[in-house]
Amino acid sequence: MSSDKNKDKDKRDKGTGSLSNSKNEPLKEEACPSSRYQECVDRAFRIPIFLSTTNALNPIQQQFQNRLILEIENALLFPRTLPVSEQYPETILTSIRRLVSSSYGMLAINFRRFLVEITDTNVGQPPSSTPFWEGSVFLQIEPSMAFQFGLPILLVREANTDTNNGIWAGGIAPLNTFIVWDSENQSVDEFFSSIQWREAFANWIAEVRNGYYNQTEPKFKYRCSTQD
Template identity: 30%
Template sequence: MARKKKDDAERKAQSVSWRPNMTGDGNYKTPIFLSYPKPYQARQRDFIEKLCSHLNERDFSPRTLDVTDYNFKAPLHAIRKMMSESYGLITVAFRRTYLRKATGNYRTNIKTLKEYNLDGTWMTSPWAHIEPAMAYQIGLPVMILRESGVIADGILEKGTLGLSMPEFDLSAKAEDYLGTQQWRHLIRQWESDVRGVEARRGEPPSAF
């Protein structure tokens, strides 16, 4: 009898440990896709750690390829699979490449265009553009956070997704930004959309 109880307890522990989005006490957390370039500065790493803790407190389970999930297939295939299992996406567009001296529309010869200065700006990773676009195409709620100094082009350009794309400054502590009124408003709005997707997923199609 004691042996049977021990085996049952072990099976229960294993069933919790392998199930995605389950905490050690068996509580479910909503899986969301967290997209960000690999941090190259400690303050970027700290921002992600604080953001993940914040999301966990709101009963979300952040998932990031090659951090929480691993897949040996092509990256786009792995990303698509993870997104199909998620209910929303947050992208953090960190600084990645510094442009010490750069010019937009360099040597343009079109009268309606002008050169513009990009000295001292930053580019983020291409994945910070690709992953939000993929999520948008399958109807996931998307929120993009852009580190100050990163060029607001492509999907980072205001109005592209019709959503607010806040800029954050890592010269301050991560918890300071996550305590601002702007962040509280954005996370409430995004969370509401995510909960809506979660509630509707799996429902049969309706013609009215």
């Protein structure tokens, strides 16, 4: 008889939404860790991309790069770069090739690094009185390897950097479309709010996701179709 009463009590407890154990003692309900779960879900669906940049930055450049990484992560893409997030035991060029082959897109940002002043004494160079900026040498190598591999590429450069140098020079199709950040007259927020950036970034994201789904789609088709 007592066992029947306990069963009836268990049923009443289930109906009211409370929990009880075998000793009829109420159990404490813990809040669902939705924030942690959502973070895990977001990380699981982030598509890896190669962020080609340099490590030696001034404060305004660092602010720009931090905002760029935030933009990439908000698009649920995972930025990877050498040697901050990735490190392999091979040589640098082999490591770049490995990172390129395991990514689904390339975003390269060419910051000012070295101010070059060409004079008449420079051998093999035309005389010039206008100084110009050069970026990292790897900003020439990494996008070139990504282009050869066929990755979607988005190029961003600081104004007057490598203007006539390598792949950052104009007229080299299809790498002749650049997003230029005028660091002397344009704030970081103004750049990332510009229509030029938003349009180019949205198009690049679409190319990355399209390439990701094409690469990961299984060869076996699960749907039957009467059409060839």
